[in-house]
Amino acid sequence: MRCDRLWTNARLATLAAGRPGLGLVEAGVVAALDGRIAYAGSADEAPAFEAAETVDCEGRWITPGLIDPHTHLIYGGDRAGEFEQRLAGASYEEIARAGGGIVSTMRATRAASQAQLVETALPRLDALIAEGATTVEVKSGYGLSSADELKSLRAARDLSARRPVRIRATLLAAHALPPEFAGDADGYIDLVCREIIPAAAAEGLADAVDAFCETIGFTPAQTRRVFEAARANGLPVKLHAEQLSNQHGAALAAGFGALSADHLEYLDAAGIEAMAAAGTVATLLPGAYYFVRETQAPPIAALRAHGVAMALATDCNPGTSPLTSLLLTMNMAATLFRLTVDECLAGVTREAARALGLLAEIGTLEAGKACDLAIWDVERPAELVYRMGFNPLHARVWSGR
Numbered sequence: 001m002r003c004d005r006l007w008t009n010a011r012l013a014t015l016a017a018g019r020p021g022l023g024l025v026e027a028g029v030v031a032a033l034d035g036r037i038a039y040a041g042s043a044d045e046a047p048a049f050e051a052a053e054t055v056d057c058e059g060r061w062i063t064p065g066l067i068d069p070h071t072h073l074i075y076g077g078d079r080a081g082e083f084e085q086r087l088a089g090a091s092y093e094e095i096a097r098a099g100g101g102i103v104s105t106m107r108a109t110r111a112a113s114q115a116q117l118v119e120t121a122l123p124r125l126d127a128l129i130a131e132g133a134t135t136v137e138v139k140s141g142y143g144l145s146s147a148d149e150l151k152s153l154r155a156a157r158d159l160s161a162r163r164p165v166r167i168r169a170t171l172l173a174a175h176a177l178p179p180e181f182a183g184d185a186d187g188y189i190d191l192v193c194r195e196i197i198p199a200a201a202a203e204g205l206a207d208a209v210d211a212f213c214e215t216i217g218f219t220p221a222q223t224r225r226v227f228e229a230a231r232a233n234g235l236p237v238k239l240h241a242e243q244l245s246n247q248h249g250a251a252l253a254a255g256f257g258a259l260s261a262d263h264l265e266y267l268d269a270a271g272i273e274a275m276a277a278a279g280t281v282a283t284l285l286p287g288a289y290y291f292v293r294e295t296q297a298p299p300i301a302a303l304r305a306h307g308v309a310m311a312l313a314t315d316c317n318p319g320t321s322p323l324t325s326l327l328l329t330m331n332m333a334a335t336l337f338r339l340t341v342d343e344c345l346a347g348v349t350r351e352a353a354r355a356l357g358l359l360a361e362i363g364t365l366e367a368g369k370a371c372d373l374a375i376w377d378v379e380r381p382a383e384l385v386y387r388m389g390f391n392p393l394h395a396r397v398w399s400g401r
């Protein structure tokens, strides 16, 4: 059988469906043909391959390329000063109410050109890539006007022309209230629903629509209108839900068949049941939990008991999670949320793919999927979760190369 590349002498964490745990293969090979996995499994059972190129992995571990299913990589400016204010005692909500927070990033984002937004996002993207990320979701949400939200989505799309990585762009126009709509949140939601969502859909700029359902964001009723507009424009939805308080956003999102509900520290039993019934993924963001010094952890045991899939993401954003490491995200999920090693690794591969609606395409080492691999200098997969601030990536393969 012909293939373009063959990785031999490897240990595999396939994460494949129907296999227990991480789907481990001790003596494995992976074959790529035309950018896709032609075979991933034990060397014993592999067909005889004629490879244009063979790579001896010398016993290293191969996992699926890592996936970050929730980031806000596109933004202008920085918020290090706000961090100092928080160290001096100000809370995230206080800073937001005083006109700082998301709105200060909005000003810097509006002032930046599309090219400048791309340039400032690239180092953040590169940090993710350096740890084996092959797919990254990127949200708008700091433009908060038609022109600036569409500019942000175009910048997100541009990233995939600049680096060998798959980008999923999400429209998060309902992230915060822009000052010109002060006192008229419903008026801003009108703009989002009537103008911004249809324009993004018509130009093919968004793969999904998100909103921030929170006391300092938008109400459940406003979120529902955003979801209805997304549905009318043929776009799937996801939600920032139950991060700082319980707004019952996760249940609302599940009712719209949401791909994921994200954060979930204040998720209640009804929300968990609704997510389980709808197959909505719980995307956990331990970096934000850590950075805002939240003390209520998401209801992990109950999510587990209900069989809700759990993904992990950096939530990379300037206000609450200036984090560009999926390895550290896994460590935080284990230490802060008590996820198991298997749950952490599945969270940044298979379940992250599920959270993006891309499980048929990426997230496991299975024939037919895109050949996105991370090859690691570790003795056992647990090391990827255990270490802090150490990057054992040996090589990264995107679409077979």
Ligand code: DI6
Binding pocket: 101, 102, 105, 175, 212, 240, 243, 288, 315, 317, 318, 319, 320, 321
């Ligand atoms: N939740 C978050 O944690 C970020 N956005 C959101 O909806 C915070 C965004 C920021 O502070 O800039």
Ligand code: FE
Binding pocket: 070, 071, 072, 240, 315, 317
């Ligand atoms: Fe977020």
